[in-house]
Amino acid sequence: MAKPLGAWVLLLLVSGSYAQQMDTYRYQRELQGITEQWHTIVLPDAIFGKISPDLSDIRIKGVSASNDTIEAPYLLQIAEEKLALEAVAFNRVNTAHNEAGYYFTFEVPTAEAINQLQLNFEQQNFDWKLRLEGSQDQNEWFTMVEDYRILAIKNNNTDYHFSTINFPTSKYRYLRVCIASKEAPKLTTASITMRTLTEGTYRTYPIQTMETTQRKEAKQTEIEVLLPMPVPLSQLSIEVLDTFDYYRPVTIQYCTDSIHTEKGWRYNYRTLSSGTLNSMEANTFSLGTNTITRRVKMLIHNQDNQALNIGTVSLKGYVHQLIARFQTPATYYLVYGNKYKAKPQYDITRFAEKIPSTATALTLGPEQVIDQAAPEKAAPLFENKVFLWVLMIIIIAVLGGFTLKMMSGK
Secondary structure, X not given: OHHHHHHHHHHHHHHHOOOOOOOOOOEEXXXXXXXXXXXXXXXXXXXXXXXXXXXXXXXXXXXXOOOOEEEOOEEEEEOOOEEEEEEEOOEEEEEEEEOOEEEEEEEOOOOOOEEEEEEEEOOOOEEEEEEEEEEOOOOOOEEEEEEEEEEEEEOOOOEEEEOEEEEEEEOOOEEEEEEEOOOOOOEEEEEEEEEEEEOOOEEEEOOOEEEXXXXXXXXXXXXXXXXXXXXXXXXXXXXXXXXXXXXXXXXEXXXXXXXXXXXXXXXXXXXXXXXXXEOOOOOEEEEEEEEEEEEEEEEEEOOOOOOOXXXXXXXXXXXXXXXXXXXXXXXXXXXXXXOOOOOXXXXXXXXXXXXXXXXXEOEEOOOEEOOOOOOOOOOOHHHOHHHHHHHHHHHHXXXXXXXXXXXXXX
């Protein structure tokens, strides 16, 4: 009896299960203009609110003439900026002072171009103006920057340091810094570099609404920005209309999710970046590469100062594109919208250097919603004929066993 009964139970389990569907996505866009093996696909803003935060559920699916499904491999490319700092050897040759200030002279023995000088001082709090000069022979000096302000503030609430001098690219053999100060600046270290910045490719996103709230008890200015749709953010700029000097810590947050309560919508925020809003530098803050959100909040910590007058806020994001390889003729689609999908693993990621640097961009068709197949509803066990037959056999076998046992006992 054991083997036949086990076989019936196995049959029951198999008949009550159903196969899971694979490659279920919510949206698709047809790829138009495929003529070569390699093509690029620029991702439109409208898809970022419908894909996973890590962009893992993007696929390129093709349907061949024989109705076979093909997956084309791709590589995600983010057009972010690239910063290179190349250190240049130098010698510190002279330190002097007179009624005009304190002088520090550096010799650059090579003929390399330079455009940045970083100074570090023993003092933790200072506010100085300086002049940077260049010369080939220390006899004739040429002004490179003038009235350049360097600043350091360190206390219980603040730790800020700005003493990097940026100047036009040059090839002077000697550099001389003159700091106008009554206190002797104690220079500890210095570095001379060539700073090369390759600009990224950005999209500037329009702002739908912007609300500014003064929270006097917290001594904060809260600015909340709403965008038309979720997009990947990488840079935020804040315009301050005041012309006086200011220095305010700022925290930048983004909305992660929302909850509807009896009092309306409640939004949950997470810190994205922090920095210092100040009159020394451009108030532009880096936000990373793949933070997808629609709501951004800025908290300006005014401490005991009067609130600043804020002008415009600008939000930008890097352009995201795919470079894909097409080998088999088919009708291809960009499909997305499956939060359970893990990132794809393609061979081409290991040979990125062999992918052509230029490729023709494809045109994306309009977004189409893919009909989702409704999961098969499992019938109740007592409506399953196989289950009823197995149950009847078990009952008959049990009753027969008891009957035989009673008869043998008599």
